[in-house]
Amino acid sequence: MRTSSIIGRVAILGAGAVLVWRCVLALPGDTAGPDTARHLLQGTLISAGVVVLLALLLRLDRRGLPDVGMGPFPANARAFLLGVGLWALPALAGAAACVGLGWASISLESSVTAVLAALPPLALGVFLFEAFPEELILRGYVQGLVGRRYAAWVALLAQMLVFVLFAWAVGALYSTEQWMLIPGLALILGYARAVSGNVWCCIGIHLAWMTTAQLLSPAHGHAVVQDMQTLQFIAFALLPSMTIGIVLPLLRPTFDWRRPMV
Secondary structure, X not given: OOHHHHHHHHHHHHHHHHHHHHHHHOOOOOOOOOOHHHHHHHHHHXXXXXXXXXXXXXXXXXXXXXXXXXXXXXXXXXXXXXXXXHHHHHHHHHHHHHHXXXXXXXXXXXXXXXXXXXXXXXXXXXHHHHHHHHHHHHHXXXXXXXXHHOOHHHHHHHHHHHHHXXXXXXXXXXXXXXXXXXXXXXXXXXXXXXXXXXXXXXXXXXXXXXXXXXXXXXXXXOEEEEOHHHHHHHHHXXXXXXXXXXXXXXXOOOOOOOOOOO
């Protein structure tokens, strides 16, 4: 596919995705606090809209699910669990180290039972609202599309740029912390997509990371975290990134960033 065609496809996808997010977020409702049912409804609509948009583009391209980094169900399930583990295990160790060394503190405001009961709907909301649709269009379609034509490192940077523009367009870049988070998150997820070869690895990482971050946020009232920035940097970003960077190349030692992804 020519570069002009790639840019055109990405522009169509970007405009369509922004329209989906904007329309869903504009639906009337009470936004004074966390509303699980509304969040799940919004996530369902966003995921459905993205699936339809992606299906139309794949039909236009005469491509299939392998071109967006998906394989048979068992392979997708293994990649998903790998992604969850690559983030969750080092993040748990990092959080324990931060608390143990006095760099951060976490105190529960709710009972353990209440936290466990809140976790499944929260995780489902994160999956439907961001992890599944964002990874499908950005690390799946955009990175896969560019990666078929150019070197893998070019595709990595391309999807990061599109992710930042998309986040800005839907109003997600509302603070300095978000401007710092989004490009780094894109690089970590794009790295996992390229080296693992399966977008479900990215979905697993994204889901585990954002579910944990939201569970500990003041908006949900389950925990009070002191020195959250330290916890986010060391436990949520640094240690999982190091783990991903070490483990995935061992699982796919022949991967070459100088060549196209597929």
